Amino acid sequence: MARALRYLAQAAVYLLIAVLLGVLSNSPVYRAFPRDQALIKLSLVHSAQRKVPCRKLSAEELAELAPNMRKPMSCSRERLPLWLEVRLDDRLVFSESLPPAGLSKDGPARAYHRFPVAPGRHSLSLKMRDSARTEGYDYQLDTEVELEALQNLVVDFRPESGGFILR
Amino acid sequence: MNRVKNGMRTGFMWVEDWLDRAFGPAWNPLYHLGALGFFYYWIVAASGIYVYILFDTGTTEAYDSIEYMTVEQWYLGGVMRSLHRYASDGMVLMMVVHMLREFALDRYRGNRWFTWFTGVPVFWLVIASGITGYWLVWDKLAQYLALATTEWFDWLPIFGQPIARNFLAPSLLDDRFFTLLTFMHIAVPLILLLVLWIHLQRVSRSRIHPARGLALGTFAMLLALSLFKPAVSQGPADLARVPAEVGLDWFYLAGYPLMDIWSKGALWAFTATITLIVAVLPWLPPLRRLPAAVVDLKNCNGCTRCTEDCPFNAVSMQPRSDGLPFEREAVVNASVCVACGICAGACPTSTPFRRASDLIPGIDLPDRSLRQLRRPFAPAASRPTGTGCGRLVGQGPRDRIRLRPRRRGARCRAAGRGRAQPALHRRPAALLHRLRVEPRSGGRRLHHRLPQGRVLSTFRSALDRGPPCPPARPLPAGPRAARADRHVLGRPDRPSAAGPGGGVLRRGTRRAAARARRPGAPGGHAGGLGRRGGRPWLGRFAISLRRRSTC
Numbered sequence: 032m033a034r035a036l037r038y039l040a041q042a043a044v045y046l047l048i049a050v051l052l053g054v055l056s057n058s059p060v061y062r063a064f065p066r067d068q069a070l071i072k073l074s075l076v077h078s079a080q081r082k083v084p085c086r087k088l089s090a091e092e093l094a095e096l097a098p099n100m101r102k103p104m105s106c107s108r109e110r111l112p113l114w115l116e117v118r119l120d121d122r123l124v125f126s127e128s129l130p131p132a133g134l135s136k137d138g139p140a141r142a143y144h145r146f147p148v149a150p151g152r153h154s155l156s157l158k159m160r161d162s163a164r165t166e167g168y169d170y171q172l173d174t175e176v177e178l179e180a181l182q183n184l185v186v187d188f189r190p191e192s193g194g195f196i197l198r
Numbered sequence: 199m200n201r202v203k204n205g206m207r208t209g210f211m212w213v214e215d216w217l218d219r220a221f222g223p224a225w226n227p228l229y230h231l232g233a234l235g236f237f238y239y240w241i242v243a244a245s246g247i248y249v250y251i252l253f254d255t256g257t258t259e260a261y262d263s264i265e266y267m268t269v270e271q272w273y274l275g276g277v278m279r280s281l282h283r284y285a286s287d288g289m290v291l292m293m294v295v296h297m298l299r300e301f302a303l304d305r306y307r308g309n310r311w312f313t314w315f316t317g318v319p320v321f322w323l324v325i326a327s328g329i330t331g332y333w334l335v336w337d338k339l340a341q342y343l344a345l346a347t348t349e350w351f352d353w354l355p356i357f358g359q360p361i362a363r364n365f366l367a368p369s370l371l372d373d374r375f376f377t378l379l380t381f382m383h384i385a386v387p388l389i390l391l392l393v394l395w396i397h398l399q400r401v402s403r404s405r406i407h408p409a410r411g412l413a414l415g416t417f418a419m420l421l422a423l424s425l426f427k428p429a430v431s432q433g434p435a436d437l438a439r440v441p442a443e444v445g446l447d448w449f450y451l452a453g454y455p456l457m458d459i460w461s462k463g464a465l466w467a468f469t470a471t472i473t474l475i476v477a478v479l480p481w482l483p484p485l486r487r488l489p490a491a492v493v494d495l496k497n498c499n500g501c502t503r504c505t506e507d508c509p510f511n512a513v514s515m516q517p518r519s520d521g522l523p524f525e526r527e528a529v530v531n532a533s534v535c536v537a538c539g540i541c542a543g544a545c546p547t548s549t550p551f552r553r554a555s556d557l558i559p560g561i562d563l564p565d566r567s568l569r570q571l572r573r574p575f576a577p578a579a580s581r582p583t584g585t586g587c588g589r590l591v592g593q594g595p596r597d598r599i600r601l602r603p604r605r606r607g608a609r610c611r612a613a614g615r616g617r618a619q620p621a622l623h624r625r626p627a628a629l630l631h632r633l634r635v636e637p638r639s640g641g642r643r644l645h646h647r648l649p650q651g652r653v654l655s656t657f658r659s660a661l662d663r664g665p666p667c668p669p670a671r672p673l674p675a676g677p678r679a680a681r682a683d684r685h686v687l688g689r690p691d692r693p694s695a696a697g698p699g700g701g702v703l704r705r706g707t708r709r710a711a712a713r714a715r716r717p718g719a720p721g722g723h724a725g726g727l728g729r730r731g732g733r734p735w736l737g738r739f740a741i742s743l744r745r746r747s748t749c
């Protein structure tokens with residue numbers, strides 16, 4: 032192959048690689064989420080109450096313990112599961128018992144779910160039960176939200192802030 | 199599986215041939231895939247240092263600082279950022295092609311398992327390095343990646359709190375997170391470098407630098423690409439909004455769309471299964487354990503050439519044990535020998551200028567000796583005619599045996615094509631690599647293409663083995679030179695295995711052949727040249743294989 036032709040062929044190979052790198056480095060564009068939708072994201076981490084409530088030790092029980100182990104309260108590690116319900120426009124979209132994390136079931140329960148919705152006004156009802164009760168809810172929030180297209184509404188839970196919070 | 203592999207092998211050979219024509223064997227990118235990967239790594243590292251100097255760790259500062267270097271300082275910061283990105287992409291490209299080629303050429307079994315196996319974490323570390331790098335930009339793509347990646351990892355029950363919660367709202371994301379990300383983006387490539395070092399531990403002469411011309415060309419290509427199409431951000435991240443469309447870097451992020459198609463668990467299962475299958479490929483059927491090379495002490499003079507050429511450190515030199523008057527002998531470590539046969543090609547007893555009439559290397563493969571290996575090539579090798587032909591191509595099932603023009607302007611007739619015998623097809627491709635020998639430009643040196651496809655050992659180079667062969671000169675006229683030619687090439691006036699007229703050797707070899715016939719010629723193997731008969735095609739191959747022995 033003549034020298035000029037060889038150089039030309041080399042340039043063609045480099046050009047091919049450059050085009051490959053240049054094009055595939057950011058295209059074709061990937062549609063990760065529909066443009067005409069909004070997103071409600073439920074994300075919370077919360078420890079339910081203990082399965083067995085804490086109990087105050089008697090004086091006799093304390094005396095049996097080593098001096099450095101004498102805590103007045105005796106608490107079991109295991110937590111109750113968390114019951115969570117989400118209604119969107121009066122439609123039940125999430126209803127689940129969330130188990131506590133950890134091998135000893137002493138960690139917090141956690142939830143992370145995405146609900147794509149159409150933009151506009153929506154009624155949102157959030158209910159949580161973190162105790163041993165079988166009826167009713169410990170935390171509840173009923174609200175209306177106005178969502179724009181591609182808006183990301185996060186539903187979080189902070190007991191110190193009174194329960195459910197919307198971000 | 200074999201059909202796929204054969205198809206891939208044929209494809210690689212076809213591309214390799216074309217690249218050979220364009221770049222020449224010394225610059226052929228397919229022979230430097232691993233080295234090019236390293237080269238890209240160093241470009242990424244160097245450009246990354248500059249980018250890091252200008253980078254600010256912070257939720258807003260990160261994006262702003264990168265925009266500054268892209269827009270305000272486009273001539274240096276922007277170019278560096280683009281080099282950083284495109285070289286990273288190039289690294290993935292080289293890595294994937296390198297892996298596919300090794301797979302296609304069956305270079306992952308047996309004692310090569312270590313290199314293959316350690317290549318698997320290399321792949322994931324490269325991908326992890328890229329993903330953490332894209333996070334640092336903190337644009338819309340970074341936001342998408344951050345959420346998708348953390349949601350995927352949160353599926354694993356190993357985190358106390360979902361790490362995706364870090365990206366719920368702008369108020370939850372603090373600057374320290376970017377400091378952590380920066381640390382990861384530096385630490386992972388450093389770990390990658392360590393694993394790469396381990397990856398090459400069983401390769402004795404690994405080349406981590408491509409040929410200079412190829413490196414220059416590659417860098418020029420990246421630089422031109424960086425100037426022509428600079429890497430840009432995709433708008434600042436906004437956690438209050440969902441990124442709808444993102445321009446993915448498909449070299450690194452091709453798996454992300456699967457997160458939207460499959461469940462997180464399914465994707466974990468898929469990733470783990472693919473990784474496991476690739477990692478255990480060397481042990482999957484059909485299992486092949488090739489017998490290691492063996493040393494024939496009667497024909498070994500302890501010259502160390504096999505030791506020097508062995509790419510896997512499988513041959514060592516030890517004190518002589520058989521009482522022959524040589525200082526050392528070659529000893530094969532069967533646990534690391536991959537039976538590639540390079541040592542047999544390196545052995546000086548395989549030269550045509552040997553005393554013994556039979557071709558018996560001092561070190562050879564027990565199941566397929568060098569002599570047996572050459573036999574099937576006889577018909578194909580005897581047919582070609584023309585001048586300047588002599589390169590032998592063929593390394594796998596259905597590969598053609600072709601003699602190609604070695605010199606510019608030389609022509610070889612189509613009669614030079616042939617096919618290896620079926621028995622040869624069943625042999626691993628690596629066995630035939632010792633036949634893939636060709637001269638560098640100028641024809642002074644011979645390079646033995648190794649299984650990695652690289653030009654690894656330079657025979658009799660000035661550095662390794664003393665002075666190179668003298669430059670080629672026209673043949674001296676006279677009856678002695680003609681006799682020497684007739685011996686090697688066959689008589690021009692008589693049909694022979696070399697075909698009518700023989701005449702396929704280059705001038706330098708003719709001259710060397712003639713010189714070797716002179717009384718008192720240097721080299722211990724020159725005495726056999728004057729023997730009667732002989733097999734010209736064998737001589738031609740042997741000269742091609744071991745030209746160094748003639749000078």
